Amino acid sequence: DVKVTQSSRYLVKRTGEKVFLECVQDMDHENMFWYRQDPGLGLRLIYFSYDVKMKEKGDIPEGYSVSREKKERFSLILESASTNQTSMYLCASSLATQGHDGYTFGSGTRLTVV
Amino acid sequence: EDKVVQSPLSLVVHEGDTVTLNCSYEVTNFRSLLWYKQEKKAPTFLFMLTSSGIEKKSGRLSSILDKKELFSILNITATQTGDSAIYLCAVEVQGAQKLVFGQGTRLTINP
Numbered sequence: 001d002v003k004v005t006q007s008s009r010y011l012v013k014r015t016g017e018k019v020f021l022e023c024v025q026d027m028d029h030e031n032m033f034w035y036r037q038d039p040g041l042g043l044r045l046i047y048f049s050y051d052v053k054m055k056e057k058g059d060i061p062e063g064y065s066v067s068r069e070k071k072e073r074f075s076l077i078l079e080s081a082s083t084n085q086t087s088m089y090l091c092a093s094s095l096a097t098q099g100h101d102g103y104t105f106g107s108g109t110r111l112t113v114v
Numbered sequence: 115e116d117k118v119v120q121s122p123l124s125l126v127v128h129e130g131d132t133v134t135l136n137c138s139y140e141v142t143n144f145r146s147l148l149w150y151k152q153e154k155k156a157p158t159f160l161f162m163l164t165s166s167g168i169e170k171k172s173g174r175l176s177s178i179l180d181k182k183e184l185f186s187i188l189n190i191t192a193t194q195t196g197d198s199a200i201y202l203c204a205v206e207v208q209g210a211q212k213l214v215f216g217q218g219t220r221l222t223i224n225p
Contacts, residue, residue: 042118043202044215058212096211103159107155
């Protein structure tokens with residue numbers, strides 16, 4: 001069964017800490033995405049990547065960066081965590097070709113910044 | 115700016131009821147509309163719609179797209195407690211290879 005795996009299910013970090021959220025997919029998908037999900041706001045795109053070492057800003061990239069050194073791994077980095085980054089973070093991947101049936105999501109990482 | 119709006123944001127019904135969830139969109143260059151179900155973990159894919167008027171069906175769930183009026187509905191008949199979840203609507207923009215999501219509808223089915 002194909003999978004997108006996020007390394008942590010729950011994470012608690014202190015304000016100002018550097019935080020790494022890891023995502024690995026085993027489907028050989030070209031595209032990978034990071035979203036955050038907040039009540040009443042739905043999923044908002046932070047960053048995405050079409051290929052190794054490529055990255056594109058999404059709708060809310062401020063305070064975040066990403067790294068894609070290998071095709072299967074896409075990391076989200078909070079350079080200096082703040083309380084307004086407390087959220088559910090979802091990673092997803094998809095094929096680059098047309099006609100795909102959407103994304104495959106990871107189970108999410110619930111991050112609390114105190 | 116591309117936008118997807120779902121309604122209602124929250125819905126509570128009794129087991130056995132039929133529910134209709136709504137999704138409207140405004141995007142620059144529409145390619146497809148997708149529905150996902152999210153329980154406690156990862157959203158799972160339900161339907162992808164690309165053509166107007168063609169109903170997609172899976173068991174008690176069905177969905178249809180109206181590209182003229184720019185909306186889609188997701189119907190669930192004979193609801194069960196296992197249908198309790200957040201239902202997400204997303205639109206794929208042509209050439210962008212990314213999805214624009216609505217806020218989600220939190221559906222609660224009471225026994």
